[in-house]
Amino acid sequence: RTQCRSYPPGPKPRHLIGNLLDFPTRDVANVYIEWGKKYNSSVLHASALGSHVVVLNKLEDAIELFERRGRIYSDRPDYPIQKLMSWDHNFGLMRYGEGWRYRRKICQEYFSKDAVKNHHGVIAQKVHAMLDGLLKRPEKLDYHNKMLSVSIPMKTMYGYDVESIDDPCVTSADKSVTLGAPLFLPGESFINVFPVLASIPAWFPGASSHKVAAEVKRLTDEVIRVPMEWAKMRMVEGTAVPSLVTNFLEKKNKIGASTQEERAIEDIAYTVYGAASDTTISVLGSFFYLMAVNPGVQAKAQREIDRVVGMDRLPDFSDRGTIPYLEAIYREVLRCRPPLHMGMPHSLTEDDYFKDFLIPKGGSFLSLTAMTHDESVYPEPFAFKPERFFDKNGDLNDDDRILAYGFGRRQCCVGKYISSATLWLAFTSILATFDIGKARDESGKEIAISDEYEDFGFLSHKKHFECSITPRSRGHLQLIERANVLNK
Numbered sequence: 086r087t088q089c090r091s092y093p094p095g096p097k098p099r100h101l102i103g104n105l106l107d108f109p110t111r112d113v114a115n116v117y118i119e120w121g122k123k124y125n126s127s128v129l130h131a132s133a134l135g136s137h138v139v140v141l142n143k144l145e146d147a148i149e150l151f152e153r154r155g156r157i158y159s160d161r162p163d164y165p166i167q168k169l170m171s172w173d174h175n176f177g178l179m180r181y182g183e184g185w186r187y188r189r190k191i192c193q194e195y196f197s198k199d200a201v202k203n204h205h206g207v208i209a210q211k212v213h214a215m216l217d218g219l220l221k222r223p224e225k226l227d228y229h230n231k232m233l234s235v236s237i238p239m240k241t242m243y244g245y246d247v248e249s250i251d252d253p254c255v256t257s258a259d260k261s262v263t264l265g266a267p268l269f270l271p272g273e274s275f276i277n278v279f280p281v282l283a284s285i286p287a288w289f290p291g292a293s294s295h296k297v298a299a300e301v302k303r304l305t306d307e308v309i310r311v312p313m314e315w316a317k318m319r320m321v322e323g324t325a326v327p328s329l330v331t332n333f334l335e336k337k338n339k340i341g342a343s344t345q346e347e348r349a350i351e352d353i354a355y356t357v358y359g360a361a362s363d364t365t366i367s368v369l370g371s372f373f374y375l376m377a378v379n380p381g382v383q384a385k386a387q388r389e390i391d392r393v394v395g396m397d398r399l400p401d402f403s404d405r406g407t408i409p410y411l412e413a414i415y416r417e418v419l420r421c422r423p424p425l426h427m428g429m430p431h432s433l434t435e436d437d438y439f440k441d442f443l444i445p446k447g448g449s450f451l452s453l454t455a456m457t458h459d460e461s462v463y464p465e466p467f468a469f470k471p472e473r474f475f476d477k478n479g480d481l482n483d484d485d486r487i488l489a490y491g492f493g494r495r496q497c498c499v500g501k502y503i504s505s506a507t508l509w510l511a512f513t514s515i516l517a518t519f520d521i522g523k524a525r526d527e528s529g530k531e532i533a534i535s536d537e538y539e540d541f542g543f544l545s546h547k548k549h550f551e552c553s554i555t556p557r558s559r560g561h562l563q564l565i566e567r568a569n570v571l572n573k
């Protein structure tokens with residue numbers, strides 16, 4: 086340990102401001118991949134005014150630090166901007182401690198591998214509604230994607246059926262994330278670098294992050310309050326349906342509950358809505374894009390689905406495990422395009438030493454995109470090849486750890502089982518019933534789809550693109566209609 090002296094390599098700090106101007110605020114993961122090549126290191130470092138950022142580009146390093154040494158790597162950075170935006174209610178951003186543990190435990194039980202079966206009905210209903218939407222208005226793909234992605238968390242958390250994405254709960258949550266997420270990046274908000282700035286008022290000249298934060302706070306408070314009040318009203322009316330919140334309110338009415346528990350439930354429901362919706366939108370957007378530009382993969386998947394499911398019914402959860410190629414598509418979509426390209430920031434609670442480097446106490450990030458595009462593990466990393474997940478015998482290989490769900494003592498994404506169930510059923514049902522292809526212009530020529538993504542800081546979504554979505558046959562069309570009649 087005494088030999089370890091220097092921080093990991095990275096851009097040379099400037100006088101006084103350190104690396105403040107070097108931190109990328111757009112296309113973050115790719116910039117850190119480039120840094121990795123430039124400084125010839127998979128562990129990178131930059132700092133500004135006492136705040137350190139360490140980026141890990143290699144899976145084995147993340148396993149060593151975030152898992153084996155998880156005790157000291159499981160905190161989250163204390164961003165002063167968070168409180169100004171009411172995002173301290175988001176337990177995914179909470180410091181490692183009692184408050185986080187309490188919320189995580191409740192959430193984990195609700196979404197455990199076994200408990201996810203309780204949500205299969207809701208997932209199937211919402212996936213079938215998406216198929217119906219695609220049938221009637223295929224040009225509104227973004228709308229249907231968002232409806233599916235927001236309606237599952239709203240139903241499982243509050244028992245609330247989202248009727249339209251113009252629902253005020255949805256629009257306020259959207260605005261809050263669009264405005265607030267970029268302020269988390271190192272280099273984007275000076276408040277995170279100079280915590281003392283958090284106490285200057287929003288009207289102070291130049292306090293631009295404060296003004297944005299104040300608006301985000303107003304929106305966030307609304308996102309937390311409105312659906313809770315709605316659920317309470319349904320309880321009073323006697324029309325509530327089971328959900329995390331309504332189950333809790335029922336218990337509270339029967340045997341009482343502490344304020345601490347009520348706060349936790351409120352925080353969990355709000356957190357899950359945000360954590361589930363934007364990530365699912367991102368993956369589904371990537372899925373449609375990747376299917377439209379990879380017709381060979383799509384055709385092979387459809388042959389496999391037809392072989393197992395046949396033409397007389399829609400896929401259901403009992404089919405999972407019987408269509409290996411679909412499993413490979415699920416793995417490959419998440420490998421190609423992890424929605425949170427940098428994962429969630431983990432913070433180190435004490436100085437550590439790794440590979441002869443000093444890893445300073447403070448912020449540290451892992452770069453999921455760099456890990457899922459590591460050429461030594463995934464040859465031709467930018468090619469979409471579900472086949473990479475099969476071994477020589479044609480069986481699925483054991484690379485079933487979906488890196489996009491993260492690492493460590495925070496036991497990675499608490500929603501990974503419901504997410505996996507949702508994405509699997511959505512992918513399989515969409516491919517079973519529709520052909521996805523490039524759209525055509527008036528002269529019948531295919532319109533190319535660009536690879537552009539919209540960057541929201543930590544998260545990215547596929548930029549809007551035109552594609553054609555057509556039912557595979559009259560029989561498939563009828564299956565969708567029948568499923569939706571049954572749902573009503």
Ligand code: HEM
Pocket residue numbers: 176177178189192196356357360361362364365368423424425428429489490491492493495496497498499500501503504
């Ligand atoms: C493809 C979809 C999803 C991806 C890629 C994803 C990814 C992630 C990642 C990378 C983390 C950070 C883990 C870490 O600390 O390193 C996380 C945390 C979290 N995710 Fe997901 N997630 C997805 C869907 C969901 C869904 C559907 C839910 C709903 C239950 C959810 C709930 C959460 C929560 C509550 C946390 C915070 C956990 C904590 O800090 O203890 N996620 N997710």
